[in-house]
Amino acid sequence: MLAYARNASFPALRQTYRRMGQAWRLPQILAMTPDAANALLGRVARERDRAAFASLFGHFAPRVKAYLLRLGAPGPLAEDLAQEALLSLWRKAHLFDPAKASAATWLFTIARNLRIDAIRREKRPELEPGDFLPQPEAAADDGLARTDEENRLRASLKHLPADQSQVVELSFFADKPHSEIARQLGIPLGTVKSRLRLALARLKRALGEDE
Amino acid sequence: MIHHHPDEALLLAYAGGAADEAVSLIVATHMAYCQSCRARAAQWEALGGSLLQDLPPAPMSGDALQSVLTRLDEIKPEERRVRPASRDATPQVLRNYIGGDLRDMRWRRMGPNLSYVPLFRRGAVTARLLRGVPGAETGAHRHGGQEYTLVLKGGFSDVTGSYAPGDLQMMEGDMRHNPVADPGEDCINLAVTTGPLKFESLLRKVVAPLFGF
Numbered sequence: 001m002l003a004y005a006r007n008a009s010f011p012a013l014r015q016t017y018r019r020m021g022q023a024w025r026l027p028q029i030l031a032m033t034p035d036a037a038n039a040l041l042g043r044v045a046r047e048r049d050r051a052a053f054a055s056l057f058g059h060f061a062p063r064v065k066a067y068l069l070r071l072g073a074p075g076p077l078a079e080d081l082a083q084e085a086l087l088s089l090w091r092k093a094h095l096f097d098p099a100k101a102s103a104a105t106w107l108f109t110i111a112r113n114l115r116i117d118a119i120r121r122e123k124r125p126e127l128e129p130g131d132f133l134p135q136p137e138a139a140a141d142d143g144l145a146r147t148d149e150e151n152r153l154r155a156s157l158k159h160l161p162a163d164q165s166q167v168v169e170l171s172f173f174a175d176k177p178h179s180e181i182a183r184q185l186g187i188p189l190g191t192v193k194s195r196l197r198l199a200l201a202r203l204k205r206a207l208g209e210d211e
Numbered sequence: 212m213i214h215h216h217p218d219e220a221l222l223l224a225y226a227g228g229a230a231d232e233a234v235s236l237i238v239a240t241h242m243a244y245c246q247s248c249r250a251r252a253a254q255w256e257a258l259g260g261s262l263l264q265d266l267p268p269a270p271m272s273g274d275a276l277q278s279v280l281t282r283l284d285e286i287k288p289e290e291r292r293v294r295p296a297s298r299d300a301t302p303q304v305l306r307n308y309i310g311g312d313l314r315d316m317r318w319r320r321m322g323p324n325l326s327y328v329p330l331f332r333r334g335a336v337t338a339r340l341l342r343g344v345p346g347a348e349t350g351a352h353r354h355g356g357q358e359y360t361l362v363l364k365g366g367f368s369d370v371t372g373s374y375a376p377g378d379l380q381m382m383e384g385d386m387r388h389n390p391v392a393d394p395g396e397d398c399i400n401l402a403v404t405t406g407p408l409k410f411e412s413l414l415r416k417v418v419a420p421l422f423g424f
Contacts, residue, residue, distance in 0.1 A: 034264075050283065057276050062268030069269055079272055083279050091289045101253065105260025112228040112259065122232040122333075123308070125239045127249070128292075131303040153254075154261035172227040172259050177405075178220055193220055200219050203258065 032059045034147040037103035045093035056103070057086050064111045070173045073119055081118055085111045097129075102150050120175070149207055156206030164199035167192050213245045215378040217359075222248060226255035233331045233338035233403045236308055237359050237379065240401055243302035244377030301363070305401065309340070313363065313399060318342060321422050324392075325349075329423060335407070337423065341400045343367070343392035350415040351389040356406020358382040360390070365398035367391060 037059065043052040061082045068078035088110050096106055116124045157165065170181045178196070182189040217225075217238055224230040225238040242249045294303065301312045309316065309330065318326035318340075324347035331338035335356060343349075345365075360367075360380040367374055369388040374380055382388060392398035408424050410416045 050280065053283070054276060054280065057279060060263075061271050061275065063263050063266050065271060066266040066269040067263055070266070078269070079275065082271065083275060086279060087282060087286060090283055091286050094288050095291065101257065102260055104264045105257045108259040108263045109256055111263070116228055124228075125232070125236040125304050125308050127239045127242050127304050131243045150257045150261060153257055154264065157258065157261055157265075168223075168258070169262065171223050171229055172262055175229055177224065177229060177231075196220050196223065200223065200255075204254075207254065 034102045034104060034150060038098050038147065041089070041093055041096055041103045041106075042098070044090065045096060053086075053090060056089065060089075060104070060107050061086050064107065067108075067111055067173075068115060068119075071115060071119070071175050073115070077118070081111070081114050085114055088114070099146060100129075102147050105150065152206050153203060156203055160199050160202060164195050164202070167195045168199050171196070213247075213377045215372070215374060215380055216245065216248055217241060217379050218381065219251070221359075221381070222252050223255045226252045227259060231333070231336055233333075233336050234359070234405075236305070236331070236338055237361050237401055237403045239304045240302050240363075241361050241377065241379045243304055305363075313340070316340060319422075322418075327422065332423065336403070336405050338401065338403045339423075341402050343398045345392050345394045345397070347392045347398070349390045351387060351411045352415070353385050353387050353409045354383050354404070354406065355409055356383065356404060358405075358408065359403040361401045363399045363401060365396045366393040367398050367400070368393060 032055075037056065040049075040052040040056050043049040044056065064085045065078045065082035068081050069075070073081065085107065089107060092110075096103070101109070113124045113126065116122055157168070160168065166185075167178075167181065170176075170184075171178070174181055174184070176184070178192050179189050182192045185192070221230070221234070221238060225235055230238065238248075238252075242252060294306075297303070297306060297312050299312050299314045301309075306312060309328075316328045318328055320326050324344045326342045328340040329337070330340065340363075341360075358381075360374070360382075362374045362376050362378050364376060366376070366378075367390045369390045371380065371382075371386075371388060373393070404424075408419060410419055
């Protein structure tokens with residue numbers, strides 16, 4: 001499926017990819033900081049603010065669509081699911097907790113679950129906050145610390161060696177277990193796992209954690 | 212206190228969405244017991260958020276925003292679900308999946324000491340609940356794929372150590388073990404396999420496939 005999407009041998013997909021190239025050069029689509037996105041989402045949650053929703057749609061719907069195309073969804077399905085993801089955001093905005101995730105991360109989890117449901121036709125067993133833990137959860141830090149953490153993660157992701165960032169990206173965009181990723185890349189499973197370990201250790205260091 | 216956790220690659224597969232339904236179920240149920248794995252999975256979800264931010268946008272069709280805006284008024288905010296507490300401390304994520312508490316399950320016998328409830332099968336991947344009376348043995352085996360076992364009640368022990376509620380054991384390939392249920396109460400596990408178990412005893416070899424192992 002991934003190869004099919006990348007080759008883009010169908011006219012509609014080819015056109016989509018050409019348009020993607022143009023959109024990439026439009027600066028106004030790129031300009032939204034994580035803190036700005038969180039603030040807009042807060043306005044949707046508290047005031048059902050349609051203008052704030054429209055801004056979030058303008059920024060995130062094309063990215064969710066790109067995510068779904070990368071995972072092999074045909075163009076029309078990617079378009080529909082991207083719209084559904086943003087409608088979910090409207091429906092669930094009041095459940096968003098900026099201490100737990102940024103708006104982008106929250107939307108990623110929504111898009112991920114929609115995709116598993118619609119494309120893979122499987123359930124996604126999902127932990128509910130407050131499920132069962134015998135001991136109380138640690139006090140959450142504030143949203144600013146969270147977006148700061150994500151900014152550092154994002155920066156260090158760009159500095160990973162190519163072979164490491166490749167296995168990390170495929171973990172999100174290939175929809176296959178690591179054993180199949182290994183087959184696709186023509187390397188042993190142990191090598192995939194060791195590259196992942198190295199990559200994740202680096203990313204954790206960027207978050208200021210010991211391994 | 213949890214001593215046995217999913218490895219980083221498994222948490223990443225769960226957070227990224229590559230893990231299949233059975234593997235997602237066992238990772239999510241482990242996280243119901245484990246604060247540190249919740250935090251790690253949240254980090255790898257943040258990685259997904261970062262990758263999403265950095266994807267070259269694929270433009271939506273011209274009327275997409277307009278058509279979504281006209282649908283907003285029909286949509287009511289989703290209510291927080293409040294559910295009655297489990298009567299036997301079954302984690303909610305597992306209750307959602309099996310449609311009740313562990314004590315509500317219809318257990319199928321598999322010999323005098325073991326019983327099970329099939330939950331999921333797709334190709335070689337299976338998920339099931341397993342229950343053993345104290346002292347019950349699975350039988351020595353190796354693995355045709357991965358085997359993940361999460362303790363829900365009681366505990367079991369084998370050459371690799373002892374496992375209590377919340378602990379997740381990861382075994383694969385030629386790693387050989389013979390889990391034995393600890394004394395005390397029945398041991399109940401959630402077990403996921405991605406390939407058949409390779410038993411050593413002739414009886415188990417013959418019988419296991421009859422039960423879908």
